Amino acid sequence: MPVEPPPSRWAFPPPAAFPDGDVVALGADLAPGTLLAAYRRGLFPMPSDGPGSPPLWFSPVRRGVLPLTGLVVSRSLRRSCRRFEIRVDTAPAGVIDGCADPARPSGWIDDDVRAAYLRLHELGWVHSVEVWRQGRLVGGLYGVAIGGLFAGESMFHRETDASKVALVALVELLRDQHADTRLLDVQWSTPHLASLGVVEVPRPVFLRRLAAALPLPSPFD
Incomplete structure (x- = not known):
């Protein structure tokens, strides 16, 4: 069975507050608790620029x-x-x-x-x-x-x-x-x-x- 990590110290916006575009948020981290919280809310990360840059969080309008x-x-x-x-x-x-x-x-x-x-x-x-x-x-x-x-x-x-x-x-x-x-x-x-x-x-x-x-x-x- 998977192990639940400590919860994220970051808070993602609720789906009702998602903007019209695919990008929903910028920042936070890639800690296990953050990633799981994001996927459970329908988000996924991608790098915003080079190594060490803050991630972008996406929830595509057309998934x-x-x-x-x-x-x-x-x-x-x-x-x-x-x-x-x-x-x-x-x-x-x-x-x-x-x-x-x-x-x-x-x-x-x-x-x-x-x-x-x-x-x-x-x-x-x-x-x-x-x-x-x-x-x-x-x-x-x-x-x-x-x-x-x-x-x-x-x-x-x-x-x-x-x-x-x-x-x-x-x-x-x-x-x-x-x-x-x-x-x-x-x-x-x-x-x-x-x-x-x-x-x-x-x-x-x-x-x-x-x-x-x-x-x-x-x-x-």
Whole structure:
């Protein structure tokens, strides 16, 4: 079971006070209690500038979510799923480092973010879904699991389809007796994610679904 950290010394605005844009707040820290308080309120952080800069806290007006019955799995992706081995929580640092590869465009995972999410993993809140082939980590994803919420943070691949295979494995893990209420958050939709079944929902809808999902048991417990 995850360990509840000390509460945050920072207070986030209530959803009724969120501004019209995606950015809700600036500042605070990346302590475990702060991060959990943010995710429970529908927020997630991203660096505002360089290393050591205060984080920005986002609650997108149009939120990207993946319905657990809506994942699009092509025939070629089904074949790819048979080529790889799936593991969970055996190499979270390797997955985060793969996602933070400086060669990737628009990278945002710096040392502070890496350390913060590895601390949350040690407490049982961050989980990695890993794709392996011949003993080598070739793809994966990681995110924050709180009750019935899985907040996907990032994914990577070193072989074709490896990140998609991780997503298929995650969806299969979340498809249990609570699947209708679970919430798979991907933050924003992109053309690539939309091709896999991600849809956009208005912020109020996301927050209502979040409130329903949080009391559920986590499939990672």
